[in-house]
Amino acid sequence: MFDGLKDFGGGWPSSSSSDDDGKHPTTTSNNHHPDSQRHTSDNEDEDMLGLDVWPGALALCNYISKTPQIVYNKTTLELGAGIALPAFLAAKLHATPPVICSDYQQAVVDFYPSNAALNDLENHIQGQRIDWVDISNSKTNKNNINNSLLQQQYQVLLAADVMYEEKFALPLLDTIETLLHPTQGILLLSHQSRRAIVMDPELGIPRIDDQDRPFMAFVRLMEERGMVVRVLGESPAPPGFPGPMRVMGIGMSGGGEVIEKLPAWDSVDWEGFVTGVI
Numbered sequence: 001m002f003d004g005l006k007d008f009g010g011g012w013p014s015s016s017s018s019d020d021d022g023k024h025p026t027t028t029s030n031n032h033h034p035d036s037q038r039h040t041s042d043n044e045d046e047d048m049l050g051l052d053v054w055p056g057a058l059a060l061c062n063y064i065s066k067t068p069q070i071v072y073n074k075t076t077l078e079l080g081a082g083i084a085l086p087a088f089l090a091a092k093l094h095a096t097p098p099v100i101c102s103d104y105q106q107a108v109v110d111f112y113p114s115n116a117a118l119n120d121l122e123n124h125i126q127g128q129r130i131d132w133v134d135i136s137n138s139k140t141n142k143n144n145i146n147n148s149l150l151q152q153q154y155q156v157l158l159a160a161d162v163m164y165e166e167k168f169a170l171p172l173l174d175t176i177e178t179l180l181h182p183t184q185g186i187l188l189l190s191h192q193s194r195r196a197i198v199m200d201p202e203l204g205i206p207r208i209d210d211q212d213r214p215f216m217a218f219v220r221l222m223e224e225r226g227m228v229v230r231v232l233g234e235s236p237a238p239p240g241f242p243g244p245m246r247v248m249g250i251g252m253s254g255g256g257e258v259i260e261k262l263p264a265w266d267s268v269d270w271e272g273f274v275t276g277v278i
């Protein structure tokens with residue numbers, strides 16, 4: 001197991017362990033096989049998670065704001081971007097334009113042009129609908145996705161709070177492998193540990209899972225593919241949210257040198273950060 005990733009327990013703060021507090025995307029599932037649901041985007045009908053700014057996006061912005069050289073003059077794309085705060089910050093910090101903001105929810109993607117205009121970033125932001133499942137399927141079927149944005153390999157990929165369902169692990173990994181430059185590419189990923197509500201097969205009643213299984217599945221796949229993973233820092237999540245929060249630097253197997261050079265992340269002081277539904 002990668003250093004710093006041995007504990008996937010996560011944990012709910014004292015009394016907020018219900019799944020209806022609006023503070024986390026929740027899985028209620030007794031199916032933990034990563035391959036079992038990979039053929040569909042059947043979560044498309046879920047509520048619009050991308051219209052919140054999640055604490056993971058704030059953690060990633062906190063890291064990028066302290067290390068702007070990582071995105072300066074770099075081709076950059078955000079995956080599962082939602083509101084895309086990290087991508088917008090990267091654009092402000094002079095990532096190579098246009099910074100690509102992607103999500104599979106078209107309604108989310110439709111916001112990018114007006115948000116770019118509001119932030120004087122019209123020529124610096126480009127929205128693109130990307131579904132990791134489509135990219136994963138196109139790899140196995142060898143069907144080319146006819147989109148020039150998806151035929152490039154980016155120097156920086158950003159991903160905040162995207163591993164909350166085990167079924168995402170394989171499609172997301174395939175997407176990263178497709179889009180991340182094999183030697184120079186840096187994936188900056190923030191992850192807030194959570195535990196899902198699962199059905200106990202023996203007792204037949206729901207319970208809080210003892211591990212952060214979606215993220216475990218993702219880490220296992222990264223290990224299998226020989227990827228380089230470095231925990232840049234860990235912090236408690238904001239008050240009232242499960243945690244811990246981690247920011248990681250991830251590269252393909254040939255990317256060890258750039259990942260090694262990434263500065264560490266000091267834990268974030270959440271005081272002054274504002275979260276909530278936009």
Ligand SMILES: C[S@@+](CC[C@H](N)C(=O)[O-])C[C@H]1O[C@@H](n2cnc3c(N)ncnc32)[C@H](O)[C@@H]1O
Binds near residue numbers: 054131159
């Ligand atoms: C918890 S939200 C995080 C949003 C944003 N990154 C943030 O931290 O504020 C997860 C995001 O992943 C997106 N997502 C889920 N499944 C996806 C898929 N198969 N392909 C692309 N995006 C996906 C959702 O639409 C949502 O915007």
